Amino acid sequence: xxxxxxxxxxxxxxxxxxxxxxxxxxxxxxxxxxxxxxxxxxxxxxxxxxxxxxxxxxxxxxxxxxxxxxxxxxxxxxxxxxxxxxxxxxxxxxxxxxxxxxxx
Amino acid sequence: xxxxxxxxxxxxxxxxxxxxxxxxxxxxxxxxxxxxxxxxxxxxxxxxxxxxxxxxxxxxxxxxxxxxxxxxxxxxxxxxxxxxxxxxxxxxxxxxxxxxxxxxxxxxxxxxxxxxxxxxxxxxxxxxxxxxxxxxxxxxxxxxxxxxxxxxxxxxxxxxxxxxxxxxxxxxxxxxxxxxxxxxxxxxxxxxxxxxxxxxxxxxxxxxxxxxxxxxxxxxxxxxxxxxxxxxxxxxxxxxxxxxxxxxxxxxxxxxxxxxxxxxxxxxxxxxxxxxxxxxxxxxxxxxxxxxxxxxxxxxxxxxxxxxxxxxxxxxxxxxxxxxxxxxxxxxxxxxxxxxxxxxxxxxxxxxxxxxxxxxxxxxxxxxxxxxxxxxxxxxxxxxxxxxxxxxxxxxxxxxxxxxxxxxxxxxxxxxxxxxxxxxxxxxxxxxxxxxxxxxxxxxxxxxxxxxxxxxxxxxxxxxxxxxxxxxxxxxxxxxxxxxxxxxxxxxxxxxxxxxxxxxxxxxxxxxxxxxxxxxxxxxxxxxxxxxxxxxxxxxxxxxxxxxxxxxxxxxxxxxxxxxxxxxxxxxxxxxxxxxxxxxxxxxxxxxxxxxxxxxxxxxxxxxxxxxxxxxxxxxxxxxxxxxxxxxxxxxxxxxxxxxxxxxxxxxxxxxxxxxxxxxxxxxxxxxxxx
Numbered sequence: 001x002x003x004x005x006x007x008x009x010x011x012x013x014x015x016x017x018x019x020x021x022x023x024x025x026x027x028x029x030x031x032x033x034x035x036x037x038x039x040x041x042x043x044x045x046x047x048x049x050x051x052x053x054x055x056x057x058x059x060x061x062x063x064x065x066x067x068x069x070x071x072x073x074x075x076x077x078x079x080x081x082x083x084x085x086x087x088x089x090x091x092x093x094x095x096x097x098x099x100x101x102x103x104x
Numbered sequence: 105x106x107x108x109x110x111x112x113x114x115x116x117x118x119x120x121x122x123x124x125x126x127x128x129x130x131x132x133x134x135x136x137x138x139x140x141x142x143x144x145x146x147x148x149x150x151x152x153x154x155x156x157x158x159x160x161x162x163x164x165x166x167x168x169x170x171x172x173x174x175x176x177x178x179x180x181x182x183x184x185x186x187x188x189x190x191x192x193x194x195x196x197x198x199x200x201x202x203x204x205x206x207x208x209x210x211x212x213x214x215x216x217x218x219x220x221x222x223x224x225x226x227x228x229x230x231x232x233x234x235x236x237x238x239x240x241x242x243x244x245x246x247x248x249x250x251x252x253x254x255x256x257x258x259x260x261x262x263x264x265x266x267x268x269x270x271x272x273x274x275x276x277x278x279x280x281x282x283x284x285x286x287x288x289x290x291x292x293x294x295x296x297x298x299x300x301x302x303x304x305x306x307x308x309x310x311x312x313x314x315x316x317x318x319x320x321x322x323x324x325x326x327x328x329x330x331x332x333x334x335x336x337x338x339x340x341x342x343x344x345x346x347x348x349x350x351x352x353x354x355x356x357x358x359x360x361x362x363x364x365x366x367x368x369x370x371x372x373x374x375x376x377x378x379x380x381x382x383x384x385x386x387x388x389x390x391x392x393x394x395x396x397x398x399x400x401x402x403x404x405x406x407x408x409x410x411x412x413x414x415x416x417x418x419x420x421x422x423x424x425x426x427x428x429x430x431x432x433x434x435x436x437x438x439x440x441x442x443x444x445x446x447x448x449x450x451x452x453x454x455x456x457x458x459x460x461x462x463x464x465x466x467x468x469x470x471x472x473x474x475x476x477x478x479x480x481x482x483x484x485x486x487x488x489x490x491x492x493x494x495x496x497x498x499x500x501x502x503x504x505x506x507x508x509x510x511x512x513x514x515x516x517x518x519x520x521x522x523x524x525x526x527x528x529x530x531x532x533x534x535x536x537x538x539x540x541x542x543x544x545x546x547x548x549x550x551x552x553x554x555x556x557x558x559x560x561x562x563x564x565x566x567x568x569x570x571x572x573x574x575x576x577x578x579x580x581x582x583x584x585x586x587x588x589x590x591x592x593x594x595x596x597x598x599x600x601x602x603x604x605x606x607x608x609x610x611x612x613x614x615x616x617x618x619x620x621x622x623x624x625x626x627x628x629x630x631x632x633x634x635x636x637x638x639x640x641x642x643x644x645x646x647x648x649x650x651x652x653x654x655x656x657x658x659x660x661x662x663x664x665x666x667x668x669x670x671x672x673x674x675x676x677x678x679x680x681x682x683x684x685x686x687x688x689x690x691x692x693x694x695x696x697x698x699x700x701x702x703x704x705x706x707x708x709x710x711x712x713x714x715x716x717x718x719x720x721x722x723x724x725x726x727x728x729x730x731x732x733x734x735x736x737x738x739x740x741x742x743x744x745x746x747x748x749x750x751x752x753x754x755x756x757x758x759x760x761x762x763x764x765x766x767x768x769x770x771x772x773x774x775x776x777x778x779x
Contacts, residue, residue, distance in 0.1 A: 019278045019279065019281075019315060022314040022315060023313075023314055023315055025314070026309075026312070026314055029309060030309060030310050033309060033310075056278075056283060056284070056285055057278065057283070057284035057285055057317070057319075058278040058314055058315060058317070059314075060301075061301070061314065061317070061318060061319050062312070062314040064301070064303075064319075065303075065306060065307060065309055065312055065314075065318075066309060068303075068306050069308070069309040072306075089285055092285055092288050092289065092292070092297075092299065093284060093285055093288060093299060093301055093321075094298075094299030094300040094301040094321055094322075094323075095301045095319075097300070098301070
């Protein structure tokens with residue numbers, strides 16, 4: 001039996017992911033989750049983050065929870081094009097493993 | 105992107121900034137006080153810790169607002185202070201000067217961020233360079249450790265150690281404006297940091313509040329640091345219970361480790377005493393804006409008026425038929441008074457808020473003038489209205505600068521005059537009756553009567569040798585008057601005493617001077633305790649009512665014809681227990697018709713008019729009551745002899761008498777009549 005190639009869904013994240021803007025990101029993430037509801041065929045989610053302008057611990061935390069939610073529904077998220085600052089923040093704050101394949 | 109408030113209004117950066125500016129100012133004032141008190145040859149360890157903590161919290165808070173200029177210099181300052189408090193570096197008087205210079209720079213930067221004030225970049229660069237030079241010297245000094253060998257034995261080890269830190273922040277840590285990445289950045293600056301975030305329970309996205317901290321952190325730090333240093337980074341951002349630090353394995357330590365491997369660290373008792381005290385104090389108080397307090401005071405003021413109104417209405421009813429109402433009104437009066445006292449006490453602050461700036465001022469000025477001056481402060485806990493404290497600052501600064509520049513002599517002159525080389529400037533505050541009295545006393549040369557008269561004559565002021573000392577001293581309040589031979593940046597432009605007098609008078613106070621040649625000068629500022637409400641006695645004069653401040657009243661009496669006499673230069677006087685007290689008929693002073701003309705037809709209220717007793721003639725005593733002071737100047741214009749007005753229970757306006765001014769006014773009128 002050969003494994004089927006999952007479909008790919010692209011999600012673009014942008015804007016202010018620091019405490020002064022993180023709450024505004026939530027509605028978009030929740031609506032994006034509709035594509036990954038349980039029961040839908042397994043998909044690969046490309047999460048493009050190059051347009052995130054700023055991010056702090058609250059933003060990293062939200063991003064991690066978003067990834068976890070996607071995985072919990074049986075899909076595979078992939079972080080794409082993180083800026084240097086985003087990468088450094090994820091590393092400094094210890095969130096980097098959430099975005100590897102290992103999951104939360 | 106959808107525009108929602110989503111609870112975001114909970115974060116008000118403007119409010120946070122206001123708190124930051126206020127706290128930062130307090131930290132800087134505390135640092136200055138500590139630096140001025142510290143003895144470099146034997147520094148108090150707790151004071152060093154307190155200095156470090158203050159610098160650290162300025163740096164931390166400054167970082168939240170991205171005030172990089174402040175964080176840069178405080179980082180340098182903190183680094184040096186850290187070495188000193190860990191007894192790796194000896195404190196010197198030059199360092200104290202540099203630290204004071206640095207606090208000045210930080211104050212300047214703070215004012216720049218707060219009000220857009222200019223910042224002297226050269227001063228900043230100079231202070232930073234000085235601090236960096238100390239660090240560089242320390243790093244390159246070959247035997248810096250052996251310089252303080254005994255101390256190193258006593259100090260907890262700062263060798264390479266591996267710490268594990270479990271950080272479980274409070275849920276609202278993000279909302280409090282704390283940047284966790286900055287905290288970890290600071291930890292990383294101590295050594296090698298690795299961090300791992302985890303969720304005890306991963307929340308569902310649709311239920312998730314991204315402004316709350318759901319994550320916990322497990323950190324691993326390898327650093328030549330002490331546990332206290334690590335805790336210092338979390339100070340002000342997390343409670344002790346939020347952080348568990350463990351020392352895993354000591355490595356290459358030259359001294360015994362502070363704690364054994366694996367031991368849970370820093371019990372609460374290890375916390376410095378003052379930090380604990382500060383926290384306890386903080387727990388027992390909250391910051392409330394002055395505007396809010398003033399709003400409550402105004403509302404209580406209106407309540408006082410309403411209560412007076414009800415009392416007046418109640419007074420017209422039959423007390424037997426309305427006994428319950430009477431009891432209720434009495435209870436209301438008591439409750440209103442208690443409430444008013446409690447509310448007024450909220451605005452009272454210790455005068456030390458002003459006094460605390462003078463040790464630094466005197467230190468710097470004395471050094472500049474080549475004089476030796478000791479400052480003595482008494483009564484610094486005396487409380488007065490916050491508004492008064494702020495407005496007293498400039499007059500007192502003028503007086504202290506004058507005392508140093510003009511009054512205190514140089515050491516050689518003092519020794520030649522048989523005085524100790526060190527001059528003494530004393531600041532003394534006390535509450536006398538309803539007044540706050542602040543004395544600025546120096547043991548300098550005293551005012552030079554001849555020079556003042558000569559300078560006054562040169563300025564075209566009508567003076568003569570027969571003038572009393574008091575009259576001569578008053579000349580120095582003339583605008584532009586100065587006896588200084590040279591104008592310096594300290595004083596001598598003749599603006600000081602004029603400003604002092606005007607500012608103090610504007611506050612309803614007055615300035616008195618007592619001076620003795622060769623012995624010194626005492627300048628006394630007397631001010632009202634509060635600017636809002638006073639206890640007064642309502643008196644009737646004709647159809648008008650006046651309020652006499654209770655604290656000025658000595659006694660009242662109904663005189664007989666024999667008690668009143670006439671003295672040529674003093675007009676009518678009241679003979680009382682062998683004294684002759686000037687009698688002032690208020691109806692004459694305020695041109696009120698239909699009032700009792702003869703004193704024996706009315707009542708005499710004897711008052712203390714700033715040291716002099718005078719008897720005010722009124723028709724009748726009406727009632728004792730609290731009155732809310734309303735400014736006449738703001739609503740109408742200045743009325744001579746009054747300190748303001750109030751609204752009575754019947755809705756009419758009554759003038760509040762300024763008995764000191766009334767006495768002066770009356771004496772002036774008699775003088776004019778005699779002339």
